[in-house]
Amino acid sequence: MGWKEAAEPYLTRMPTVSRPEGHVPFKRKLAWTGFILVVYFFLTNVSIWGLGAGASDLYGQFRSLLAGGQxxxxxxxxxxxxxxxxxxxLLGGANLLGLDTNDPRDQAIYQGLQKFLVLVMICLTGLPLVFLGGFLPADTALAASLGVGTLGVKWLIFAQIFIGGVLILYMDEVxxxxxxxxxxxLFIIAGVSQSLVGGLLYWGGGTGEMGVFPYWINxxxxxxxxxxxxxxxxNSTVGLLPIFTTLLIYAIVVYAESVRVEIPLSHARVKGARGRFPVKLIYASxxxxxxxxxxxxxxxxxxxILKSWLGxxxxxxxxxxxxxxQVTGGLFYYLAPIHSPSDWMWWTSGASGAEPWQILLRVSADLTFMVIGGAIFAIFWVETADMGPESTAKQIQNSGMQIPGFRQNVGVIEKVMERYIPQVTVIGGALVGLLAVLANMMGTIGGVSGTGLLLTISITYKLYEEIAEEQLMEMHPMMRQMFN
Structure with missing residues (x-):
């Protein structure tokens, strides 16, 4: 008996959000999206009960990217x-799962396995936060009043974190x-946009706490x-450099989203019906x-965690x-990404105290990690999201379209797609990785990470395209049937 047969009875019984049986009207989709967004903001403002003073954010600069609330x-x-x-x-890329996502049975197992792994990761991440290093210390006074001891309050804190992790999992599914x-x-846009608005308008008590507009007015x-x-x-948040960088990244991402190779298509049965299949520069998003x-x-x-454990x-x-x-040396220092100009501009005040050669080595490691990692994960993303040459060829074939001048055959269409998709995927993934590092090095408004800014702009652009497509389908229902 293989692992699929053994795990299927358990994985297929994981609670899931049912799919709509028919077409969901656009207004209802917007209503569900708005409702989940309100719930998200509500949950990020519900403090953990039993949390004592002195809590520190283990994720630090990654907080806006991970779309949570400390x-x-x-x-x-x-x-x-x-x-x-x-x-x-990684498991799918190495063909260790043996699952065919086109098979409904394997698809159910895959979705159940994903939920199970999320629950495991919630435990592997939440338990050290609560029980190691004092990142989320328990309120000793509350522990004494309840008579459960500090350990009991810590378990209550972990239970709340676990519930929050499960809620965001199913909110994403909804x-x-x-x-x-x-x-x-949606959650990334919400978190980063909140930081951007604060970075523009917040009127703080000092120059380092002010937003862009209050700072320049003063x-x-x-x-x-x-x-x-x-x-x-x-200045890493309100200076001319982060303002210029934010505007430049916005322009580059919007331009890159519009750069594409368009493969002409024609309908095999409907004469005169033509279309184009766009292979965007940022194909994997x-x-x-x-x-x-x-x-x-x-x-x-x-x-x-190791530092808090070993001391x-x-x-x-x-x-x-x-x-x-805050890491200042050793292997974890060189593996830490650049977050702001002060991390590498050693000639400015407030910069890192490391030696120039150490800073350059860290910048090189971050660039290499992001460029190569961006290309590799873009390839994995395209394959698992059924955007590869083979899956795309099947989609074109099933829609009744063909490439003019070529036989209407899946293998032929796949060979044409192989000329563009793999190369564009690697180039686009590497480009996005490079832009993310450069944005962090130059600084951004509100101190949001370069990756968060890239994601927000790109996801917003794609949401705009999806909303436009949904509105088009609402006005022309026949197009919804044609494109399934």
């Missing part, structure tokens, strides 16, 4: 879902089946003393970058940390 029910955000996707993509786009994309009015050319240009950055976040997660016994070659758990 100290809230959504403490883990989409981290477990993304980590489970990484494991599944959006994917009943709403517009995907839940993961600079022009002369309310801020000690303003220098360096502070005006290189920007979503594989979530997997790459999540892998980096998990590496840093392991480093901080002073941790080898210096492996990692050196400050009292607030």
């Amino acid at each position: 100290g809230s029910l959504l403490q883990l955000g989409i981290g477990p879902i993304v980590t489970a996707s990484i494991v599944l993509q 959006v994917s089946k009943w709403g517009v786009g995907s839940g993961i994309g 600079v022009l009015l002369g309310n801020i003393s000690g303003v220098t050319l360096s502070s005006v240009v290189f 920007v979503l594989p970058m979530i997997l790459v950055r999540a892998l980096q976040a998990n590496i840093q997660f392991v480093g901080r 002073t016994g941790m080898p210096t070659w492996l990692g050196q940390y400050t009292t607030d758990m």
